[in-house]
Amino acid sequence: MSNATNFKFSSLVGLVAAGALLGVACTADVTGKSPNGAGPNGNAAGAGGSSTTTAGGVGPAAGSGALTDPPKVPGAPSVESAGPLPLLRLTHREYSNTMAELLGDTTKPGTTFEPDAPGPAGYQAPGTVATETARGYMAAAETLAATAITSKKLSIPCSAPADAAAEKTCVTTFVKDFGAKAYRRALVQGEVDDLVALFQKAKTLGFGFQDAVTHTVEAMLQSPNLLYHWEIGDKPLAHDPDNAALVALTADQLASRLSYFLWESPPDAALQTAAAAGQLSTPDGLKAQAVRLLADDTRARRALFNFHRQWLHVDNLEDLVPGTDLGLQLGSELEAFVASVFVAGDGTLKSLLTAPYTFANASTAPEYGLSANGSGFTQVQLDPTQRLGVLMQVPFLRTNGIAPPVRRGLVVYKQLLCGDVPAPPPNVPKPEMDSPSTTTRERFSKHAEQACATGCHALFDPWGFAFENFDPLGHYRTQENGQTVDPSGLAQAGGVIGGTTPKQVVVPFKNGLELVNALAASDEVSWCTSRHWSRYMLGRVEGDADAGALTNAYVAAAYQSDRVTARPFSIKDFLIAIVGTKAFRFRAPAAGETL
Amino acid sequence: MPKIDRLSRRTLLRALGLGPAVLPMLAVEQEARGQVPAAKAALILAWTNGWMSQTSATGWPAPGTDWTFKPFQASLEPYKADLILLDNMNYRFVRDSTSPENTGHACFPGMLTGELFKSPGSSTSSTVAGGPSIDQYIGSSLVKAGYPGLPSLNLGVFVKSTGRLSWRAAGDAVIPATDPYKVFTQVFGSATPAPAGGTPDPAVARARDMKKSILDNVIADLNRFSSRVGTEDKAKIEAHLQSIRAIETDLDRAMVTPTGKPPVLPAGVNTGSTDAFEATTKMMIDISVAALAADATRVVVLQLGDQGDANVIFTTLGFKAAGKGDNTGDDNGFHNIAHANGADKDKCDTWFQTQLAYAIGGMKTAGLLDRGVMLAMNSMRHGMHEFNNVPAMLAGNAGGYFKTGRSIKLPDNTANNGILIALANALGVPTQTFGHAAYGGELSVLRG
Numbered sequence A: 001m002s003n004a005t006n007f008k009f010s011s012l013v014g015l016v017a018a019g020a021l022l023g024v025a026c027t028a029d030v031t032g033k034s035p036n037g038a039g040p041n042g043n044a045a046g047a048g049g050s051s052t053t054t055a056g057g058v059g060p061a062a063g064s065g066a067l068t069d070p071p072k073v074p075g076a077p078s079v080e081s082a083g084p085l086p087l088l089r090l091t092h093r094e095y096s097n098t099m100a101e102l103l104g105d106t107t108k109p110g111t112t113f114e115p116d117a118p119g120p121a122g123y124q125a126p127g128t129v130a131t132e133t134a135r136g137y138m139a140a141a142e143t144l145a146a147t148a149i150t151s152k153k154l155s156i157p158c159s160a161p162a163d164a165a166a167e168k169t170c171v172t173t174f175v176k177d178f179g180a181k182a183y184r185r186a187l188v189q190g191e192v193d194d195l196v197a198l199f200q201k202a203k204t205l206g207f208g209f210q211d212a213v214t215h216t217v218e219a220m221l222q223s224p225n226l227l228y229h230w231e232i233g234d235k236p237l238a239h240d241p242d243n244a245a246l247v248a249l250t251a252d253q254l255a256s257r258l259s260y261f262l263w264e265s266p267p268d269a270a271l272q273t274a275a276a277a278g279q280l281s282t283p284d285g286l287k288a289q290a291v292r293l294l295a296d297d298t299r300a301r302r303a304l305f306n307f308h309r310q311w312l313h314v315d316n317l318e319d320l321v322p323g324t325d326l327g328l329q330l331g332s333e334l335e336a337f338v339a340s341v342f343v344a345g346d347g348t349l350k351s352l353l354t355a356p357y358t359f360a361n362a363s364t365a366p367e368y369g370l371s372a373n374g375s376g377f378t379q380v381q382l383d384p385t386q387r388l389g390v391l392m393q394v395p396f397l398r399t400n401g402i403a404p405p406v407r408r409g410l411v412v413y414k415q416l417l418c419g420d421v422p423a424p425p426p427n428v429p430k431p432e433m434d435s436p437s438t439t440t441r442e443r444f445s446k447h448a449e450q451a452c453a454t455g456c457h458a459l460f461d462p463w464g465f466a467f468e469n470f471d472p473l474g475h476y477r478t479q480e481n482g483q484t485v486d487p488s489g490l491a492q493a494g495g496v497i498g499g500t501t502p503k504q505v506v507v508p509f510k511n512g513l514e515l516v517n518a519l520a521a522s523d524e525v526s527w528c529t530s531r532h533w534s535r536y537m538l539g540r541v542e543g544d545a546d547a548g549a550l551t552n553a554y555v556a557a558a559y560q561s562d563r564v565t566a567r568p569f570s571i572k573d574f575l576i577a578i579v580g581t582k583a584f585r586f587r588a589p590a591a592g593e594t595l
Numbered sequence B: 001m002p003k004i005d006r007l008s009r010r011t012l013l014r015a016l017g018l019g020p021a022v023l024p025m026l027a028v029e030q031e032a033r034g035q036v037p038a039a040k041a042a043l044i045l046a047w048t049n050g051w052m053s054q055t056s057a058t059g060w061p062a063p064g065t066d067w068t069f070k071p072f073q074a075s076l077e078p079y080k081a082d083l084i085l086l087d088n089m090n091y092r093f094v095r096d097s098t099s100p101e102n103t104g105h106a107c108f109p110g111m112l113t114g115e116l117f118k119s120p121g122s123s124t125s126s127t128v129a130g131g132p133s134i135d136q137y138i139g140s141s142l143v144k145a146g147y148p149g150l151p152s153l154n155l156g157v158f159v160k161s162t163g164r165l166s167w168r169a170a171g172d173a174v175i176p177a178t179d180p181y182k183v184f185t186q187v188f189g190s191a192t193p194a195p196a197g198g199t200p201d202p203a204v205a206r207a208r209d210m211k212k213s214i215l216d217n218v219i220a221d222l223n224r225f226s227s228r229v230g231t232e233d234k235a236k237i238e239a240h241l242q243s244i245r246a247i248e249t250d251l252d253r254a255m256v257t258p259t260g261k262p263p264v265l266p267a268g269v270n271t272g273s274t275d276a277f278e279a280t281t282k283m284m285i286d287i288s289v290a291a292l293a294a295d296a297t298r299v300v301v302l303q304l305g306d307q308g309d310a311n312v313i314f315t316t317l318g319f320k321a322a323g324k325g326d327n328t329g330d331d332n333g334f335h336n337i338a339h340a341n342g343a344d345k346d347k348c349d350t351w352f353q354t355q356l357a358y359a360i361g362g363m364k365t366a367g368l369l370d371r372g373v374m375l376a377m378n379s380m381r382h383g384m385h386e387f388n389n390v391p392a393m394l395a396g397n398a399g400g401y402f403k404t405g406r407s408i409k410l411p412d413n414t415a416n417n418g419i420l421i422a423l424a425n426a427l428g429v430p431t432q433t434f435g436h437a438a439y440g441g442e443l444s445v446l447r448g
Helices: A003-010 A013-022 A092-103 A131-150 A163-183 A188-205 A209-221 A252-263 A268-275 A283-294 A299-311 A325-342 A349-354 A396-399 A403-414 A440-449 A449-463 A512-520 A523-538 A544-558 A571-578 B006-015 B027-032 B071-082 B093-098 B103-112 B136-144 B180-188 B200-227 B231-252 B274-293 B332-340 B343-365 B415-425
Strands: A243-248 A357-362 A376-383 A489-492 A504-509 B041-047 B083-090 B153-157 B166-169 B171-172 B298-303 B372-378 B392-395 B406-415
Touching: A013 B298, A092 A299, A131 A209, A131 B171, A131 B200, A131 B231, A163 A209, A188 A209, A188 B200, A209 B200, A252 A268, A252 A283, A252 A299, A283 A299, A283 A571, A299 A325, A299 A523, A325 A349, A325 A357, A325 A396, A349 A512, A376 B103, A396 B343, A396 B406, A403 A440, A403 A449, A403 A512, A403 A523, A449 A489, A449 B343, A504 A512, A523 A544, A523 A571, A523 B153, A544 A571, A544 B343, B027 B103, B041 B136, B041 B343, B071 B343, B093 B103, B093 B406, B136 B166, B136 B298, B136 B415, B153 B180, B153 B274, B166 B372, B180 B274, B200 B231, B274 B298, B274 B343, B332 B343, B343 B372, B343 B392, B372 B415
Parallel strands: B041 B298, B041 B372, B083 B406, B153 B298
Antiparallel strands: A357 A376, A489 A504, B083 B392, B166 B171, B372 B392
16 A cells, blocks of 8 residues: 555545644544545544555446446556437527537526436436427527528538539539538538428529528528537447447547537537548547647636536525626636636636636626726736635526525535535524624524434535625625634545445545635545536446546546555646547436437 | 316327217317307416515415405405405425425415425426426417417516426426517517418528428437437437427417507616516506416416515516625515515515406406406415415406305315416316326315
8 A cells, every 4th residue: 555545545634633623613523434434534623644454456447336436546547438418409508509610609598498407417417308498599590500601601612503403503502511510510411402302492492592592501500400419420330349338439529529528519620530531449549639628718618617617505605786787797707717727727627616716807806806997807816815716716606595504515515525415404503694683604503403414514515605705796705793703624525425335535624724724635526526527528427338548547646656656636638538448438328229 | 287188188089980079178169160159368487585575464365255355455445356366275286395495485386286396496496396287288279289379478477596486397387478569569460460360471581491300400410310329318319309399399280360459668668676676566567468368378486576476576666676695685675574574565565466366457457357368476475485275366267167156275285286277277277186186186266
């Protein structure tokens, strides 16, 4: 057993000792198992860092608890497999981005549709097209097609063909060329024939050449081939040579999966070319493209923002502050910050959670007591004795600012530590309304004392108390209603964290700064972050079939290439590694599917 | 879901050689025979945050025929003989659904369905409803039986959240139209409707044919697509196909020219602004009444605000935006005023009752209280997130179907379903159960 192993798994529990040194009470509460279930870890108050572990396994074995704990290392790489790939349609954000790339549209038409609901994994992963959505697609297609052709952002390769034969040739070329971009694969003959026939039908109805092409484009913009992530066409499907139970994604599917995962946008020409040249058929080829995509600030920031807004519950931005666009501006702040961490920066968990800066413009700077000019966002340093990292920036603090200890604590507990939360019991009394003489903490502590509420709130409220130095609007404070706020705590993710394995992770902290530093160094948070990115990528909850791939990608991002020496967990490296795994490249065939 | 599909049963019975006299006639069939149907118009008005506050100044009228209105309902005094006041209704579907939000706001998406939620969801989930809403059920039943007008008009004032009221089917929300000018054009404009029985404008017909051809192309693509996916995913494609077919059906429908008088709308109202809440409400009520009077549709749903009204500021009542707020809305928004549950809420509640009175007055003038009915519903009693003990109100006798002039306290545990079923039957769509069948049939006390 190496020291590295010890360091890795004891990083959170190790804080117990630190807390003891700081005089925080109750640190001897660490009575359960260590975070990876490796053994008892008692007497922690006096024995920080002395926890022991059993001989490390190679990684999660198959089984219901396979994904609960951070993988143990060192060891040989895990055997990879893949789970199902559900049919997903483009989210409305993906639709807007796709229209921007295809037609140069900047109106974000997806924002006018009935919003996408979160999927079972907590991330938007829509599968169906309700009637209102279909109406929305129809209306949007009419406007988008007409605008793109009139403005010549979408050009037709001929202006006024001499006769019907010349028209047909021209339209056939157009349909094939534009279709390859719109459908993200080459069209099959039946599709080309139908679209040319539609063009001819429009002519028969009396529409001119350009209008008839416009109507043909309308059909393509409403086609399932554009609207769903399923770029197969009539291609035969291949099995994994190592495992006949798995189906390989086609090169076109891989290109699209990669670009929508890391760009929230369709593949560019370079990616389509790489796919056509067979360069996506190897893990290294995919990883090389992932590196390239993550370096594209304009498009990578779309996906990075989209993940983080859902992961950290930074949502309802449009209506956050009625009558103003401050909510949207705060969204832009988060986008700029995560782009700087991942695109230009090292992409580590540590940077995300502890970087002492953010981005601000004239609208958002006052939220930090700063000033800035103009609407563009520039990097501003924050007082590191007050704020560190994304959890102590206004976008997170404010969007989770109602019942702040509960909501902020819930994000830490559920989204960063993958803790389970039982359904709330009925008739939980609401916390007292604001009162002139109490602090938020006092009122919410009272709420959580109710017998029916203790079961849940004991799990997540304590994490949220770390942010008591921030009012519901995310402004820094040391006083509330004339009293000094108390941001210290002893949070435990115990009992039900991760599902089936009972255990105790206890983190005492003096304030939010200590908590975010502890989280940034935690294996549990690193592993949980990996699992959340996997959910985002897969469009479903990760399962046992994905465990090997997740483990290998995690080890690649948390250890040096010797697979022994720990290093600060790099989320960016995880993203690059995961696209090279079988969980990304293959899928389990669906029931009833004819390959 | 409706337990009995009368139409298919009728078709079946006809195929078996049984005469139509075996079944009650649908309204449209009665009309075709020159008979007068029971009712031709239903206006459903809905809003949230409760009928009244808990202050001593308010209270629901006592049961009987000679009740006294508290001041907040004074505007309804002229229409006492036209009303049926109901107290003690229970949104049982919320109580019995698995929902993370067992509160009055979650009543909103099911007020008109009476069905358990399809999946655990919040009041703002746009896919949560477990079945169709009564307006869609009545409207589509009438259209299937040959009614040539719009199946329904779904209107809203300042609808900002994604909580929905009306549903075509489980999880398939209808988004209300919120721009009265556009609705006016849709219902009364000269461009779209063809004269009844006449020839449509060739340009309109051509545009419609083009849209249908495009959708045919989408259908061909969907069918090709479906052959390359598994069983579960085929169901998704089938749902998409149904959505496309629903649009095609709408395109096919011959539009009738309303014979009534279009309302006069004030110009230049910024209907997206909370400042215009009152003005927009009046415009929408005028359009609703005129559309029903013209038989452009037989069912109108008008929601005043959304399922929470977090950011509705009643500036015409003297409230001003506080400029700060969070997900529960502006500090002076109607939602937060409702939670304070004091004199400010009484002001707002009085305003809502005045809108009901305005709608009832409009319907009365148009003769719609005799051949139609208004149903007013709120998702709560007081606005403190109750789903039990909620009032409702009917206005109009619907061709003698309802016995008006009464205030009724319902037995405990009476679900909203019985009222919805009565509405369907009054409109000539024979129905035994609607929504969650365990909640029983028509609320017979409404008929006397």
